[in-house]
Amino acid sequence: MVHMEKILVVDDEAFIRDNLERILTGKGYKLYSAENGKGAGQMLQEEEIDLVLLDLNLGEESGLDVLRELKESDPELLVIIITGYGTVESAVEALKMGAYDYIKKPFKADAIHLIVRLALETQNLRREVRQLKRGGQSELTSSQIVGSSPQILDVYHQIKEVAKHETSTVLITGESGTGKELVAREVHNLSPRKNKPFIEINCGSLPYNLLESELFGHEKGAFTDAKSRKTGLFEEAEGGTLFLDEIGEMDMGLQVKLLRVLEDRKFRRVGSTKNIEIDVRVVAATNRELRKAIDDKHFREDLYYILNVFPIYIPPLRERKDDIPPLLNFFLNRFSTEFKKKIRDVSRDALNYLMQYEWPGNVRELKNVVERICIMQNAEVITREMLPVEISGNSNKNNNAFSFEIPIEGLDLEQFICDVEKEMISTALNNTDKNVAKTSRLLGVPRGTLRYKIEKYGLSG
Numbered sequence: 470m471v472h473m474e475k476i477l478v479v480d481d482e483a484f485i486r487d488n489l490e491r492i493l494t495g496k497g498y499k500l501y502s503a504e505n506g507k508g509a510g511q512m513l514q515e516e517e518i519d520l521v522l523l524d525l526n527l528g529e530e531s532g533l534d535v536l537r538e539l540k541e542s543d544p545e546l547l548v549i550i551i552t553g554y555g556t557v558e559s560a561v562e563a564l565k566m567g568a569y570d571y572i573k574k575p576f577k578a579d580a581i582h583l584i585v586r587l588a589l590e591t592q593n594l595r596r597e598v599r600q601l602k603r604g605g606q607s608e609l610t611s612s613q614i615v616g617s618s619p620q621i622l623d624v625y626h627q628i629k630e631v632a633k634h635e636t637s638t639v640l641i642t643g644e645s646g647t648g649k650e651l652v653a654r655e656v657h658n659l660s661p662r663k664n665k666p667f668i669e670i671n672c673g674s675l676p677y678n679l680l681e682s683e684l685f686g687h688e689k690g691a692f693t694d695a696k697s698r699k700t701g702l703f704e705e706a707e708g709g710t711l712f713l714d715e716i717g718e719m720d721m722g723l724q725v726k727l728l729r730v731l732e733d734r735k736f737r738r739v740g741s742t743k744n745i746e747i748d749v750r751v752v753a754a755t756n757r758e759l760r761k762a763i764d765d766k767h768f769r770e771d772l773y774y775i776l777n778v779f780p781i782y783i784p785p786l787r788e789r790k791d792d793i794p795p796l797l798n799f800f801l802n803r804f805s806t807e808f809k810k811k812i813r814d815v816s817r818d819a820l821n822y823l824m825q826y827e828w829p830g831n832v833r834e835l836k837n838v839v840e841r842i843c844i845m846q847n848a849e850v851i852t853r854e855m856l857p858v859e860i861s862g863n864s865n866k867n868n869n870a871f872s873f874e875i876p877i878e879g880l881d882l883e884q885f886i887c888d889v890e891k892e893m894i895s896t897a898l899n900n901t902d903k904n905v906a907k908t909s910r911l912l913g914v915p916r917g918t919l920r921y922k923i924e925k926y927g928l929s930g
């Protein structure tokens with residue numbers, strides 16, 4: 470017999486209970502209902518319920534209290550909140566308490582079905598992840614992802630699991646520099662699609678029509694500049710993975726098209742009437758709070774649900790400081806080798822500062838700090854003095870030969886600035902064994918500009 474998933478509706482209004490029952494029974498679920506918290510508790514004792522739809526407004530009773538009780542007796546219970554007008558704040562509160570998601574009244578049959586289906590799919594994947602975890606495997610192996618904190622191990626297990634489900638859409642969220650792109654590549658590399666293309670596109674970098682023809686391609690003559698036919702990234706990624714970076718920046722109009730493609734698994738080139746079927750896994754990433762973008766009407770809720778089938782959240786580095794030492798080690802080895810330096814270690818004092826720092830730029834910032842130190846320094850051990858001021862808190866380093874006091878007779882500002890510039894470039898060149906590329910990176914000056922200035926100040930010899 471096919472397993473029918475069981476849904477419990479908790480609502481004091483018979484009208485809503487009946488309505489949900491009608492909608493969802495029609496979609497093949499088995500429905501149960503309760504009027505209040507007590508009834509819900511009983512029902513959960515008697516039946517193996519897969520998902521609860523809980524109204525926040527239960528007349529006398531507070532839905533939040535009921536949620537708390539349900540979650541206390543079963544923290545894994547999947548709960549979707551139903552909220553009316555004006556109770557969005559309580560809904561957010563409910564999410565914090567562990568509700569999976571919320572849906573606003575009045576809702577459409579399609580919307581409720583979609584959210585229920587996706588919640589259950591997600592739950593099933595989660596369950597498998599947990600089973601996998603129980604099976605052991607605690608080390609990160611053959612991965613580009615460095616780290617040993619429980620949080621990053623958890624991320625890694627989720628990647629491994631979703632990688633196997635090769636058509637599931639994945640939504641990666643996390644602050645800038647936490648490793649979203651790295652995770653997206655890992656999802657691809659660990660999947661059966663690994664020998665097929667991994668194609669990435671930054672959805673924030675192109676205006677609407679360019680992004681559209683980039684994604685879907687176009688026919689010759691589809692618009693004025695379409696001089697020839699162009700295949701889009703969906704076609705190029707066939708059999709593989711399409712990574713939609715910064716999905717939160719995508720234009721609303723294009724979001725509709727993307728939604729349709731993801732639902733129908735087919736699309737048309739711009740200017741064509743022929744449907745092209747696709748077999749592509751979509752992985753999307755964003756550092757935006759998509760929930761908020763939905764509330765602000767910058768992001769479509771239905772697209773969010775489709776993308777969010779398997780969410781992977783990467784916590785900021787400051788919340789997983791156990792990862793700092795292995796990351797330092799990893800980047801030290803890498804850049805020491807690259808820049809032919811002997812730096813292999815970090816002093817205890819310096820490590821303390823590195824551990825205390827909040828890392829607003831996350832792993833990317835840590836990587837840049839290590840790279841700079843490896844370029845600048847020749848010691849074997851990193852000490853506190855070598856750390857940037859924001860990390861060491863040591864701002865009274867007085868290695869500045871220039872005085873910024875203005876002499877009574879005045880000065881030639883342009884000349885002064887040129888002197889500072891010349892001195893800086895000269896120091897940086899010394900620190901990099903006169904390597905222009907590294908110097909340009911160190912000073913944040915484009916290579917061409919740098920060459921011009923080296924010439925101008927006679928620093929090339």
Ligand SMILES: Nc1ncnc2c1ncn2[C@@H]1O[C@H](COP(=O)(O)OP(=O)(O)OP(=O)(O)O)[C@@H](O)[C@H]1O
Nearest residue numbers: 614615616644645646647648649650651756832833
């Ligand atoms: N756990 C990790 N192990 C090794 N390298 C990492 C890790 N996390 C991030 N990095 C490195 O840090 C840098 C930033 O990571 P990435 O580009 O994936 O961040 P992101 O989350 O996509 O940032 P943004 O939102 O700004 O695009 C990359 O060079 C990446 O290789």
Ligand SMILES: [Mg+2]
Nearest residue numbers: 649650714754
């Ligand atoms: Mg990125």
